[in-house]
Amino acid sequence: MTFRLQTLGRLRLVDNDGREVTFPEKGLLILCYLIVGGYREQSRNDIAKLLWDEVVPSQAFVNLRKTISRIGARQDELGCHFLRFSPSSVGLDVDRLQSDLDEICRDPGDALNRFQLAATTFQEDFLKDLKSQGQALHGWIERQRGEHMTLLRERLIAAAPEAAKSHRKLVKAAAARLLERNPLDEEVRKILTQVFQLEGNHLEARALAHSNAPAVPAIAEWRPASTIFAPASEAAADLRPPRVVLLPPSNGAIDSPATQFAGALIEDVTIGLCALRSVSVIAPYTAAQISLQADKANTYQKHAISYILDTRLTDEGSRLTLFTQLIFFANDEVIWADRFNLDGDGLMTSRREIARQIAYAIASQVERNEAHRKTYETNVGSYRSFLLGQRYLKQLNLPEVRRARKSFRESLYENSDFAPAMSGLARSYFFEWLLTARGDSELLALAERHARDAVGADDTLATGYRELGVVKLYLRQFDESMEYHDKAEALSPQHANVIASYADTLVQASRPEGGLRKIQAALDLNPIAPDEYFWTAAGASYSLGQYEQAIAYIERMGDPTPADRLSAASWGMLGNKKKARQFVRKTFDVHPDFDLDKWMAIVPFREEWQRVHYCEGLRKAGF
Numbered sequence: 001m002t003f004r005l006q007t008l009g010r011l012r013l014v015d016n017d018g019r020e021v022t023f024p025e026k027g028l029l030i031l032c033y034l035i036v037g038g039y040r041e042q043s044r045n046d047i048a049k050l051l052w053d054e055v056v057p058s059q060a061f062v063n064l065r066k067t068i069s070r071i072g073a074r075q076d077e078l079g080c081h082f083l084r085f086s087p088s089s090v091g092l093d094v095d096r097l098q099s100d101l102d103e104i105c106r107d108p109g110d111a112l113n114r115f116q117l118a119a120t121t122f123q124e125d126f127l128k129d130l131k132s133q134g135q136a137l138h139g140w141i142e143r144q145r146g147e148h149m150t151l152l153r154e155r156l157i158a159a160a161p162e163a164a165k166s167h168r169k170l171v172k173a174a175a176a177r178l179l180e181r182n183p184l185d186e187e188v189r190k191i192l193t194q195v196f197q198l199e200g201n202h203l204e205a206r207a208l209a210h211s212n213a214p215a216v217p218a219i220a221e222w223r224p225a226s227t228i229f230a231p232a233s234e235a236a237a238d239l240r241p242p243r244v245v246l247l248p249p250s251n252g253a254i255d256s257p258a259t260q261f262a263g264a265l266i267e268d269v270t271i272g273l274c275a276l277r278s279v280s281v282i283a284p285y286t287a288a289q290i291s292l293q294a295d296k297a298n299t300y301q302k303h304a305i306s307y308i309l310d311t312r313l314t315d316e317g318s319r320l321t322l323f324t325q326l327i328f329f330a331n332d333e334v335i336w337a338d339r340f341n342l343d344g345d346g347l348m349t350s351r352r353e354i355a356r357q358i359a360y361a362i363a364s365q366v367e368r369n370e371a372h373r374k375t376y377e378t379n380v381g382s383y384r385s386f387l388l389g390q391r392y393l394k395q396l397n398l399p400e401v402r403r404a405r406k407s408f409r410e411s412l413y414e415n416s417d418f419a420p421a422m423s424g425l426a427r428s429y430f431f432e433w434l435l436t437a438r439g440d441s442e443l444l445a446l447a448e449r450h451a452r453d454a455v456g457a458d459d460t461l462a463t464g465y466r467e468l469g470v471v472k473l474y475l476r477q478f479d480e481s482m483e484y485h486d487k488a489e490a491l492s493p494q495h496a497n498v499i500a501s502y503a504d505t506l507v508q509a510s511r512p513e514g515g516l517r518k519i520q521a522a523l524d525l526n527p528i529a530p531d532e533y534f535w536t537a538a539g540a541s542y543s544l545g546q547y548e549q550a551i552a553y554i555e556r557m558g559d560p561t562p563a564d565r566l567s568a569a570s571w572g573m574l575g576n577k578k579k580a581r582q583f584v585r586k587t588f589d590v591h592p593d594f595d596l597d598k599w600m601a602i603v604p605f606r607e608e609w610q611r612v613h614y615c616e617g618l619r620k621a622g623f
Contacts, residue, residue: 003080005099007032009124021078026051027071029137031082032127034092035099036144041091053136104151115159116167118152119174123285149181153188160191168195176274176283183241183280192274242306242366242373245282246270247291249311249322261342262313262322268355269309269362279307279366300329301387306373307366309358312527313342324358325494325525326365330376330383331420331463332390334494334525336365375419375458382414382421389424393431394530396562401431419458426450426467433474435562437591439602447471462492466501476604478509496526504536510607512543531557538566542617543610547573561590565599569617580621587623596623 003021006012011028013021030047033039044064051067052060068085075081084091104121108114126144133141156163156174163171175192178185246269249262266284273281282290282305293299300308308327313320325337338361340354377383389407392400405428411421429447433440448471454464469484485502492498500522507515519537523529538553547570554563554570568583587594596618605611 001080002096002098003082005031005035005097007036007126008100008122008128010129011127023074024067024070026067027074027083029130030067030071030090031092031097032099033140034090035094035097036101039092040094041089043089044087047090050136050140052134054134111155111159112162112167115155115163115174116170118155119167119170122148122152122177123173125286149178153178153185156191157187160194164191164195164198168198171195172271172274173283176271176281179274180281180283180286183277189274189277192271196272241278241280242370243280243282243304244273244307244309244362244366245287245290245300245303245305246273246284246309246362247311248284248288249313262311265322265355265358266309266311269358272355272359273362276363278363297329297387297391301384305329306377307362309362322354326362328369328373330373330387331495332497332526333462333492334496335369335492336361337494337525372460379415379418382411382418385411385414386418386421386424389421389428393424393427396431396435396531396535396559398432398435401428401435404428417457419454419461419464422450422454422457423461423463423467426454426464426471430467430470430474437594437599437602439598444471444474460491462488462495462498465491466498469505470501473505473508474602474604476606478505478604478606481505482509494525496522496529499525500529500533500536503540504532507536507540507543508604508606510543510605510610512540512610516540516544531559531562535563535566538563538570542566542570542573543613545573547571561586564590565618565623568621568623569614572620572622573617575620577620577622584622594623 001016003016004014005028006014011025011032013023013028013031015021029051033047033050034042044061048057048060048064052063055063068090071083072085075083080096082093082097084093100121104117108117126148127141130141152174156171156178160171172192172195175188175195178188179192182188246266248266270281270284270287273279274283282303290296290299290303299305306329308329310325310327312323314323320342322340322342323337324340325334327333328335338357340357376386385407389404389411392404392407395401405425408421408424408428411418412425415421426447426449429443429450433443433447436443447467451464451467451471454461455468458464465484465488469481469488472478472481472484482502482505485498485505488495488498489502499518503515503518503522505515506512506518516537519533519540523533523537526533534553534556538550541547541550541553550570551567554560554567557563560567564583564587568580568587571577571580571583596615600611600615600618603611603614605614
């Protein structure tokens with residue numbers, strides 16, 4: 001039996017039938033290192049330095065000996081010895097081992113065939129999903145990836161005149177891969193523009209060829225995305241165009257020609273944007289993989305993505321629509337959204353027009369937001385700490401809120417004028433006030449101080465006004481709260497977090513109908529929402545007497561503990577004393593000194609009917 005080593009994409013060993021064969025990961029890496037380097041033998045010292053450069057040499061050799069022991073045992077089980085070991089070296093026996101890089105090393109003939117082979121081979125990155133990497137291994141992997149892209153580029157350029165006529169889809173995919181890695185490659189952009197012209201997309205070709213974004217001299221050094229958080233000068237940061245990922249549509253159970261149409265449409269837009277100088281676009285295959293990740297925020301940060309185009313295919317009964325929204329990752333703001341009808345006789349013929357509209361909207365909105373983006377991303381250390389703080393704030397519990405505060409302070413230590421971090425600090429103090437439920441006026445005062453600092457540092461930042469609006473709400477200054485929220489919404493009319501905060505103000509200001517409409521609008525913009533959205537929606541539903549709906553919203557929270565009092569009140573109003581008392585007990589488990597009268601004294605309802613209504617539910621629950 002022969003085996004095949006897969007190095008492109010996920011590193012794995014497969015048998016003749018394509019089934020994955022279990023093998024120690026470090027053993028796969030040694031195989032990979034020897035095959036790629038063309039080595040039949042390599043010293044143990046070199047292999048230990050590659051795999052364990054972050055530890056002292058003596059420990060690296062211990063690790064290597066343990067790895068060799070595991071490899072030997074597994075090779076005995078397989079009855080196949082790819083690797084042989086001597087006291088000083090590691091050797092490779094290639095008679096029963098192939099790799100996915102074997103074919104690329106052979107000469108397939110003319111320039112067109114060489115390009116086809118490279119384009120089909122290099123659809124995925126080398127060792128793409130490898131998790132833990134020391135500096136030496138990481139550098140080696142990046143060099144291999146660079147060599148692959150260099151080979152792909154050389155073969156694309158050599159075959160471009162013929163390939164652009166007969167293999168346009170392959171040319172566009174290869175160009176997208178190359179421009180993702182280096183958006184400053186004018187020669188590749190020119191080839192992509194020529195393909196658009198041959199396809200009859202003269203308007204797109206002209207727009208792409210004469211993008212308003214300034215061209216960057218070819219001599220400028222391009223930094224890979226994986227190094228975005230490495231130290232860099234501000235000048236280098238200014239050269240880096242923002243990275244955009246277009247996620248393929250999520251469609252639930254919808255299965256129709258429109259499903260395939262929508263996916264192809266987004267791929268069209270992605271390829272078109274690859275020719276712009278003003279953005280760096282993640283290639284379609286990578287975007288599809290990102291869409292499957294559970295922790296997308298961490299993935300966006302890892303790949304230094306500034307903008308996300310989120311798309312959803314929706315069945316509205318009488319028609320299918322494609323909802324699109326462009327999100328600025330740094331502050332989770334929706335900067336553009338639209339909905340496109342995908343029904344009717346003109347479905348397939350409308351693809352080019354819809355693609356043009358989406359591409360134009362993305363390019364124009366990114367350009368318009370560029371100064372705002374640089375506010376966030378120019379200071380790399382400050383931005384990284386800010387993003388960590390934002391992630392921690394998504395969990396409504398005290399340890400995470402305090403971790404967030406620490407990150408925001410670290411962000412300000414790096415950049416003392418960074419208004420978004422000031423706004424984050426204000427948010428953290430408000431959340432602590434809310435979660436401790438003690439009515440601590442000092443926490444609200446700190447929240448207000450940092451919110452005012454944020455507005456003073458940048459009066460175009462919506463979140464500073466939002467935090468002021470929140471503080472004023474809980475100080476029962478309802479008119480001022482709504483005034484600040486009006487300013488925030490005017491600055492950022494599609495910022496889901498701003499809309500959600502305004503919804504909370506309307507609910508507490510005894511306008512629950514308006515509050516429910518606003519929070520539903522925020523959920524439309526941000527369907528995978530933080531818990532506070534569902535908490536606000538539950539509060540609005542309770543005030544409207546929709547107790548079962550209130551419970552349903554609470555059940556959508558990742559951690560419903562902060563809403564235990566509201567759950568108890570809702571079950572109390574439904575007459576289910578057993579359920580209600582469960583949440584009463586949970587409340588006292590978290591807040592053993594909870595006092596109903598003190599709590600009702602700090603809940604900021606504007607009108608007395610709402611306070612009486614909430615208190616009635618809590619008393620029926622058993623408080």
